[in-house]
Amino acid sequence: MVKDVTKKNPILWLNSAHLVNDIYTGILNPIMPFIAAKLGISMAFATIILSMSHIFSSLLQPLFGFFADNIVKRVFIFWGLICTSIFISIAPASHEVFLLILCIILGSLGSSFFHPQALGFVVKFAEKDLAKTMGIFIAMGSIGFSLGPLLSAYVAQYWGLSHMPVLCIPGLLTASLMFVFVPKIYSNSSEKPNLKFTKAFKDILTNKKLQILIIIAILKTLVTTSCLILVPFLLKNLDYQPFYIGTILFCFILAGGVGSIFSRSFEKKAGTANIFYISMMSTLPLMVLFALTYKTLPFLAAAIFVIIGFVTMLAQPVTMVMAQSVLPQYRSIMGGFINGFAWGIVAIFMSAIGFVAQAKGIIPVLIVVSIVPVIFSKLVKYLFVEDASR
Numbered sequence: 105m106v107k108d109v110t111k112k113n114p115i116l117w118l119n120s121a122h123l124v125n126d127i128y129t130g131i132l133n134p135i136m137p138f139i140a141a142k143l144g145i146s147m148a149f150a151t152i153i154l155s156m157s158h159i160f161s162s163l164l165q166p167l168f169g170f171f172a173d174n175i176v177k178r179v180f181i182f183w184g185l186i187c188t189s190i191f192i193s194i195a196p197a198s199h200e201v202f203l204l205i206l207c208i209i210l211g212s213l214g215s216s217f218f219h220p221q222a223l224g225f226v227v228k229f230a231e232k233d234l235a236k237t238m239g240i241f242i243a244m245g246s247i248g249f250s251l252g253p254l255l256s257a258y259v260a261q262y263w264g265l266s267h268m269p270v271l272c273i274p275g276l277l278t279a280s281l282m283f284v285f286v287p288k289i290y291s292n293s294s295e296k297p298n299l300k301f302t303k304a305f306k307d308i309l310t311n312k313k314l315q316i317l318i319i320i321a322i323l324k325t326l327v328t329t330s331c332l333i334l335v336p337f338l339l340k341n342l343d344y345q346p347f348y349i350g351t352i353l354f355c356f357i358l359a360g361g362v363g364s365i366f367s368r369s370f371e372k373k374a375g376t377a378n379i380f381y382i383s384m385m386s387t388l389p390l391m392v393l394f395a396l397t398y399k400t401l402p403f404l405a406a407a408i409f410v411i412i413g414f415v416t417m418l419a420q421p422v423t424m425v426m427a428q429s430v431l432p433q434y435r436s437i438m439g440g441f442i443n444g445f446a447w448g449i450v451a452i453f454m455s456a457i458g459f460v461a462q463a464k465g466i467i468p469v470l471i472v473v474s475i476v477p478v479i480f481s482k483l484v485k486y487l488f489v490e491d492a493s494r
Contacts, residue, residue, distance in 0.1 A: 114229045118181075118222055119241055119283045123248035124278040125185050125218050128192040128211065129161060130252025130357060131271065133332045134350040135260045137340040142265065150338030151458025153205060154333050155451040161212035165220050173454020180221035181286065182279050187214025189275020196260070196268040216444060219291055223439025225286070227402065227428060236368045239421035246361030246417060250354045257350020260314055268290050269359035304434055316483050317427045320380065320419070321446035323477040328416050329389050329450045330457065330473045331356065335409070338398070338466045352406055359410045360417030367421040376422055380484040384477040387412055391474040395467045426487070 106264030132139075132154060140150040223241075230237040259268055266427075308314055332353060339349045371379050390412045398405040427438045434494040461469040 115226065115237065115241075117282055118229070119244040120227055121181060121185055121218075121278055121282050121286075121413040121432055122222060122241055123244040123251075124274050125215060125222075126190055126245040126248035127255065128188045128253045128271075128275060129157075130249040130332075130353070131192055131256040131268075132157060132195070132208070133351050134253040134257045134336050135265070135346055136333075136344055137337050137349075138260060139196055139265065140206070143199075143204065145201065146462065148237060148459045148462045150337075151333055151461075152455045153208065155213045155454040155458070156205065156244075156373075157208045158329065158447050158454070159212075160209050161215040161447070162451065164213070164216045164240065165444025165448070174432060180217045181225070182213045182283055183219030184216070185275055185279040185282065186219065187211060189272045189279070193269045193272035193275075194263045196256070203386055208326050209324055216241075219444055220437065220440040223424070223428075224230065224435045227435045228430075233368070235371070235421060235425045238425050239364050239367050239454040242417075242421050243361040243364035244423065245441030246274070246364055250357030250361060251436065253350040253353035254347075255350075255358070257346040257348075261346040306439055307431060311430060313430055313440070314427055314441075317423055317430075318441055319480065319483060320384070321442045323424055323447050323480055324383060324416050324419065324423075324452045325446045326453070326473055326476060327412070328360070330453055330470055331412065331446065333454060333458070334461055334466045334470060337461075342399070346451055352409065354405070355410045356413035359414040360420075363416075363418040364421050367418055376426075377484055378486060379419045379422050379486070381481055383415055383417075384481040386415045386483070388474040388478050391470055392414070395471060398467075 126321050136150050136154055137147075140147065145153075175427075188211050191207045191214065193211075195204055195207035195211060195212070198207060225233065226238060226241045226401060256268065259271065336349050336353065339352065367379065370382075374382070390408055394405050394408045394412070397408065424439065424442050428435045431438065457469060
């Protein structure tokens with residue numbers, strides 16, 4: 105049972121913690137070109153480092169989600185946020201590549217701790233419209249993710265990379281407040297889930313509907329991650345300053361958060377299937393327009409880039425709620441798959457994509473990446489076949 109839920113308003117604090125946690129996941133992208141210049145590493149190698157960040161913050165989320173569903177206690181959301189805020193803030197100030205990588209790994213693991221249990225708690229504490237509550241929770245993460253580039257770019261440009269550790273303060277304060285305001289969950293032995301590791305993952309990975317949803321999440325994440333990692337290098341090559349790059353990424357990710365907030369409203373008007381189609385198919389023409397305008401019409405290109413962020417995240421809450429409703433006993437694990445595993449899989453490919461972008465150019469890679477979701481959008485229709493989950 106949950107104690108003092110109404111009094112402590114856990115959804116409010118989970119949303120706040122998600123916003124603050126994801127500030128740190130967005131810190132590195134806009135300043136990585138400048139960290140690379142300081143340490144004397146190439147764009148391809150810097151892409152590998154950023155990919156490692158996504159791998160450790162995302163790929164392991166289903167595993168931590170399994171433990172979160174079994175343990176139930178709040179430990180993951182506290183220590184996850186603490187680790188993320190400390191080590192990600194320290195990383196840009198590192199003077200050696202080894203220390204940079206170590207801090208990024210430890211900080212990214214903290215984010216991997218936080219997300220699955222937080223997603224599971226949202227389902228547990230939601231009182232009314234779960235899709236709307238989930239959309240707001242995801243949007244708060246997107247807003248935090250958007251603030252990360254803005255904050256890190258400002259500090260990097262006006263204070264210097266050596267002052268980045270001051271950014272750990274909001275995370276540590278929020279973790280302390282979470283300990284006070286997120287209620288403890290009490291369960292007796294009969295209520296404890298007692299999930300089996302192999303059975304849980306077998307149930308998820310052999311479910312056809314979940315297979316499709318995971319593929320869709322991976323493809324949308326491919327577009328988002330490619331934009332977040334490669335576009336800062338594209339803009340730096342055009343001699344833009346860190347704060348400008350951070351502002352562009354802020355707008356891109358914030359638009360994704362807005363898309364998450366309005367996802368439920370769009371779904372009611374257009375239908376669930378059409379939300380998936382819009383999110384997967386519209387990025388290609390938008391990316392082509394961005395490619396044609398980023399040099400000669402930079403403000404128009406920036407607006408197009410922001411719209412890409414909006415449509416890419418539009419279907420994220422729908423994807424999450426649909427996945428968690430298929431096998432509700434694995435809600436934290438499913439949160440780990442949709443919110444984390446997808447990012448981790450994409451991160452593995454981003455290591456190779458970085459080398460291709462360095463050899464063939466960033467714009468051609470972005471165009472090809474945008475084509476892939478269009479090709480696989482035909483999978484959407486199978487989500488609505490009655491036996492798709494069998």
